[in-house]
Amino acid sequence: MIDRLKPVSVGPLPCKICGGPAALYGVVDFNKSCEELRGFRLPLSGVPIYYRRCANCKFLFTDAFDDWSTEQFKAYIYNEGYAAIDPDYQGKRPLNNARFVTQLWGTIKARTRVLDYGGGNDVFCATLRANGFPIAVTYDPMVEEYARRPEEKFDLVTCFETLEHLPDPAGGVASLLEHTADQGHVFLTTVAQPVDFDQLGLNWWYVGPRNGHISIFSKQALALAFARHGYKFGSFSDTLHIAFQTLPPFLTLKSQ
């Protein structure tokens, strides 16, 4: 049985991103997963997970797992059942990400040291190295093999489908920026709340506690989380985002 869930408090709590008031917003079963989008549905667990949403920046989160240690996350979320509810984790997603990063950063790859933060496996970095990036390192505290925290800084820090898993997302952003070199870039994916989120509410497919999706950003919340550290923020889409102090060359407008 799932243990050590934090008891629900009825009143508003401070938003984990901006400190604004975050009242209770809705509740879903623990077994709600992102694969429901593709018709795969786990049986109900009977464990309710409450989410709350910030009135200011619209960040949506649950504090139910705030008291969990790594052991609890591994026992109840990142366990042997995880692959069934996140089938793209092993290969498809990192290969697509590597293709995209190679397209964007390929012309400056010789001087781009890459850190993949929360990478899970090394497929993404191995593909970059095969594509000619001299340094591409995986760091993921949840995976023993890659849990050693690197001491050096990197020109490009990538963070794919990770921020939504963090019970302390502001701390996560601070941590990945600690690894970002001066004038470096952060390229990340997390699906931001769509424009019709108010109609969808917690029925939206990306709200999936079984996937460990506990911190669901709005674009405003993403921008705020990086602005606190002096970074500008831009989005290619609801999913693909970049944080920077200086624009990377492929985004710099060339004079005619």
Ligand SMILES: [Zn+2]
């Ligand atoms: Zn907020």
